[in-house]
Amino acid sequence: MSFATPSHWQTLFVFTRMSFEHSHRHVGLWLLGLTLPIVLLSMLGYARLLHAPAPLTQIGIAADLPFLPTQLGLDQTVFQIQPEVSKPGELVRRADLRIGIERATDGAIVVHSSASDQPLGLLIKQRVELSEPGWTVRQEIARDDQRALQYLPSILVISLLNIGLLLAGAKLSRERSTHSLRIFQVLPLPFWTYVLAEWITKLVLGSMATILALLAASLLMGAELSLRQLTLVLMVSALISTAFIGLGVAVACLVQDHGRALGIFVAVNLLLAVFGDLFFASEKYLITELVALVLPSSYGADLLRGLILDQGFQLAPTLSILYLLVFSALMFGFAARKLGRRAGA
């Protein structure tokens, strides 16, 4: 038998391997973390495939066509006409409108629609031609990648949240409740290596989940992201993972009982999913907007939306990155302090 004297890095390696071993033994947990975004994207893709008709179709008409809303004479029970809309073509591309009508620079009237609304766009085009026979009217199909990918940022954030809370946090909570951390606390080893190993392991899983989700989005929805976008999305997802792993580890340090900790993880998960500006618009009420500003998921989702949907950031990217960095530092600092310290120290 031969044993080498481990350095801090070797200790870190041992802990990292131990953490992977844990994931290997709890296949269900990490499989859930990795496959959840794919399942959600598949459901979304299926719903998109069905082309469920919307009960009300919004048609935006540019301000330089003030007479068109009345001339079209569309039934207002199924068509909601929005007059004097600024850049209706852009709004269609961003999936904020289904049909947009504006005058192009060459004087022609352009009817914008997404690919999935192409027949409807064609009907509206013919309607415009009938109302003003002398006009040149053409139809333009907007690329609707953004519409397809609308929920991808939120799905990614939920997936990273699950990895941070249900994998990193739950593992630590289980180890605390079974007292298996005790031996590390009394051995003369640097305890930061344990926390760092947890971060590395879950960061790898988070990156894998992100790559799988992007692949699934590409296959199921035909999303096309540039290499620059992919790289930035991976970097941002690593930052979001770090914040959520920190949150999971910090919550696990607060509660000794594993069952109670799991309950808290589910509650935190729901809180972030509902109020974290993921699926429900937080700006609707002042209180939800304020709550969203405190939650890390809002900043993470905004960064991902800006990168994936390419439609600009609601919050300054520097502010979001800074918030996530400070949040992660606070969470990991708290956890390292709490874990490294024993009673009375």
Place this chain on the structure above:
Amino acid sequence: MANSYLVAVDGVRLSGDPHAALSFQCQPGELIGLLGPPGSGKSALLDVLDGLAQPVSGSVEICGTHPARMSNPQKRDVGFVFQQCALPVHMRVRQMLSLLWGMVPSDDSDLNLIDQLGLSDALDCVVGDLSAALRQCLSVYLALHGRRRVWIMDEPTAALNHSQRRLIWDCMLSKQRRHGIGGVIASSNGLEVAALCQRVYWMDRGRIIGEAAADMLLGHRSMSKSGAFASDYARPQQAIQRDTQQQLEAA
């Protein structure tokens, strides 16, 4: 508290009972045994000595330092065995030993002990897959490895068979003689305490109700006792002597 003591327990109360203050000191080379029924406070006191719990009042020191504030070099001097299995179940035995060997300088006899305890055949096993006995062997090995000054052990051989227990006792006695190791061992096994310890405290409901030299357990000497608990103490003394004699005969 004087720094010459390896372990010093000063007025430690584990409950709100104002009369249940525990105080004793352990000299270098002296092993103190804590005997008592389940729930008597042995493990609670050892948790305080491990630095993992805080007493209601009082203080403890190991080698002159509060156990929770020990630096890494000081931690190398102390070997802990916990009653509840404290081993990381997802780590391999080899990894665990490798970590330990890097942190605590080894003693000549340590490698032989790995073989003798049967751990050499389980080096590539994950700790969670080990039998309860092997897990305890590993746990005790972690505390015995190297040149420690203090042992704090809670039921160190409870899950072991007689030959494994004997092996560990021999190793402990040999190391204690060579390095003058002291410390505290909590056990419900009178024979273990008699074999290893120089002094024994009988605990009940968080209080020390008697003190004796270890050979008293074998009936060779009379036990000194506190007058206040004399009536409580007579039965435990006889019971321990009887149990210990029976265990000796069985061995």
